[in-house]
Amino acid sequence: MRIAACLPFLCCLMLADLVSAGAQEMQPKQIDIQYVEPKNEKLQPVYEQIRKAHALEMMQSLLQPLRLPRRLLIKTEDCDGISNAWYEDDVITVCYEYLDDLWKNVPSAPTGGIAPIDALIGPTIDVFLHEVAHAVFDYWNTPIFGREEDAADQFSVYFMLQFDKGEARRLILGNAWQYQGDIRSPVVVQSLRKFSDVHGTPSQRYFNVLCIAYGADPVLFGDFVESGKLPKDRAEGCEFEYQQVANAWTQLIEPHIDQDLKRESFVVWLPPVEKQPVRRTDKPDLRRLLRRN
């Protein structure tokens, strides 16, 4: 459209039309999902379980309030042995290998106050939300100070905290469980090279989850400090760390959320805490588990 030769008043009208047309293109219900059948038969069980649990349908319904300028596909796929997840060109890929590793990492009985079902669901939802964060930062051209990987983790934790208290606590405990392999010992040995990664170290990501949750609700998550899981030195500033995330969310994310759909989406939807996930006997490769994008 040529706008250089128009009258100033007409230009304003045409520009207003362009702006509103752009705004109208931001639509909710833009999430597509796909379970790609795995080529490797060893991944058939995780493929079947994830379908049976309607994991992608649940993520789709949770994410429908996001107003996006174009469609976003979320798929689960066989990644030829790579245990990872990523976002690229309007597509989120979560590998069956990665979901299988999460599944293998589930304890057989409640451990440290975490139910087996939550040790499965928390990290699973986190991996999807973390990748959704990368996607929406791209779609909305979201300005970010600091590492995008930290912002993506914060997006996921903040999202989990939007549920009612009982569900938020289960999701946060489950999320933190994925770092269990790395925090078992009080001393962590890492290669120097590991610190050059765009992600924080697993132990840092673990403390960040606890801190944001504690900062959001020091009563609901007070046991993190009482039990010594979250050191007092860090805990003192968590209220401000949470406020920083909440402020960024309010300014950068909330304007892109359809409020009517949001009210419908945030319902109680976790399975009962006593539900026992199907057991896997093989042990996970924890190094693989902590390597995702």
Ligand SMILES: [Zn+2]
């Ligand atoms: Zn990432």
